Amino acid sequence: MTGAASAVLAKGAYGFNGEVVIVTGAGRGIGVGIADVLAEAGATVIVADISVGMARERADTLRMAGHLADHVQIDVADEASIVRAHAQVVAKHGAPWGLVNNAGILDRQLLLEATAAEWDRVNAVNSRGVFLLMREASRAMVEADRGGRIVNIASAALIGSLTYGHTIYAASKAALMGLMRAAAFELAAHRITVNTIMAGGVATPGAIQSKGPAPEGPARRRPPLGMCTPRDIGLATLFLASPLAGALTNQGIAVDGGWSVT
Numbered sequence: 001m002t003g004a005a006s007a008v009l010a011k012g013a014y015g016f017n018g019e020v021v022i023v024t025g026a027g028r029g030i031g032v033g034i035a036d037v038l039a040e041a042g043a044t045v046i047v048a049d050i051s052v053g054m055a056r057e058r059a060d061t062l063r064m065a066g067h068l069a070d071h072v073q074i075d076v077a078d079e080a081s082i083v084r085a086h087a088q089v090v091a092k093h094g095a096p097w098g099l100v101n102n103a104g105i106l107d108r109q110l111l112l113e114a115t116a117a118e119w120d121r122v123n124a125v126n127s128r129g130v131f132l133l134m135r136e137a138s139r140a141m142v143e144a145d146r147g148g149r150i151v152n153i154a155s156a157a158l159i160g161s162l163t164y165g166h167t168i169y170a171a172s173k174a175a176l177m178g179l180m181r182a183a184a185f186e187l188a189a190h191r192i193t194v195n196t197i198m199a200g201g202v203a204t205p206g207a208i209q210s211k212g213p214a215p216e217g218p219a220r221r222r223p224p225l226g227m228c229t230p231r232d233i234g235l236a237t238l239f240l241a242s243p244l245a246g247a248l249t250n251q252g253i254a255v256d257g258g259w260s261v262t
């Protein structure tokens with residue numbers, strides 16, 4: 001991350017003025033970087049995480065820094081939890097302007113050893129949960145009739161930044177590209193955009209503690225611009241989630257430190 005990337009953003013950057021943006025998995029890792037930049041720019045950030053303790057702590061930290069933030073407990077693997085958490089946000093803050101589906105599981109299994117149970121566990125969070133929360137949020141956005149933004153966090157695994165064990169994970173992230181395309185088409189009439197960030201390797205707790213075979217493979221190549229930080233992913237997400245990005249939909253953007261040119 002360059003010095004400029006770490007500079008605190010001005011309130012009102014990219015046209016934000018208190019718009020409510022839900023960020024899943026914002027209790028730690030990449031979600032923290034996304035929540036930070038959105039809050040700095042002037043969004044009202046809803047830190048949504050399965051860990052209510054981490055979610056509350058992040059929202060408190062943002063508010064203590066003078067930003068607008070709240071938290072909600074959500075398990076994106078559980079439809080009832082998604083519906084309840086989303087309704088809770090709407091009751092307190094109104095329909096969301098934006099949704100960032102960032103919560104994810106990074107565990108790996110070799111295809112030759114992979115199980116249906118692991119497929120179901122990873123996809124419940126990485127793809128099914130994204131679909132369900134997109135449905136809830138876009139229903140509220142359509143009813144509010146103000147437009148809206150959906151940004152999903154996929155992976156540079158989709159452009160070849162693979163390690164052994166990525167079969168189920170890459171498939172769960174590839175599902176987000178199909179979801180994006182079809183939803184962007186259906187929601188364009190409501191001025192709601194849907195875009196995807198393909199994040200490169202970021203040293204987060206989830207990446208460091210991920211289970212699976214030794215992570216050998218093309219993803220071990222060093223990106224020419226260096227490893228990304230959560231804030232780097234956040235800065236790209238910020239624009240896609242912003243009021244100014246109204247003409248940009250159905251785009252998958254790799255934020256991978258230039259890995260793809262190696």
Ligand SMILES: NC(=O)c1ccc[n+]([C@@H]2O[C@H](COP(=O)([O-])OP(=O)(O)OC[C@H]3O[C@@H](n4cnc5c(N)ncnc54)[C@H](O)[C@@H]3O)[C@@H](O)[C@H]2O)c1
Nearest residue numbers: 025027028029030050075076103104199201202204206207
């Ligand atoms: N770190 C990387 O190298 C990398 C690379 C590409 C893509 N990504 C993607 O970025 C996203 C964030 O990953 P990260 O590296 O910050 O991981 P992380 O494990 O450090 O953080 C993930 C967050 O999601 C939350 N979460 C997990 N399951 C949840 C559930 N069922 N419901 C609600 N919240 C849940 C966790 O509590 C945690 O706060 C994921 O979608 C991941 O696939 C990460």
